[in-house]
Amino acid sequence: LEVQACPACPPQARHHIGPDARDLGLFNFNNRILVSHDLLDEYTSAYTLSETPFTAWTQGISHRYTTYGSPHPFMSDDTFRSVWFTFESLQDYPFPSDCPLCGPSPAHTIWDGITLAFHQKHLLPSLTPPMLSLPDTISRAEVRHLSHQQCIPDKRVCSALRRFIELQGGMQSPLADVHSAPLVWAHVLWNMCTSMKPLQTHCL
Secondary structure: OOOEEOOOOOHHHOOEEOOOOHHHOEEEEOOOEEEEHHHHHHHHHHHHHHOOOHHHHHHHHHHHHHHOOOOOOOOOHHHHHHHHHHHHHOOOOOOOOOEOOOEOOOOOOOOOOOOOOOOHHHOOOOOOOOOOOOOOOOOOOOOOOOOOOEOOOOHHHHHHHHHHHHHOOOOOOOOOOOOOHHHHHHHHHHHHHHOEHHHHHHHO
């Protein structure tokens, strides 16, 4: 890549301006790495459609490189993560991605930690589960929960399931025991007794 010194930066910074290769369908990352827009868009589609993690996707591309006998290995997942976030920060999508109430920088966010998982070094004591009540948590005493929102509202069925589970060893999860299929299904039905109706499409 041919570069030139940045006229807006001090000389001691040694910053350089590289070519903008977007007309060629390439993304210039730090004047050292060229990545095709098709490859970056491919991960964007995988991320938005199937919540594909960075590590799993880069491993899949690395296997593709090996299959086709590439003399150069694919970049690491850390490098690709930096490239993709830089590429995405420059995209101008026609639809808004900000919360209409919180704006582009909300004070509190909830992460699933699957696709955009953070590194262990960011696991600070201030990171807490969203259901944990803190001293500054807003108290909403006037909120009233609607009754009869369970997937299985019949109290007799729920009571029978609870008695069956208790007779079989308690309410602990039986998923580790491959020989307790009836107990597993009893736990599934019990969860339906205590779950809300929006989960019905996933349970039935």
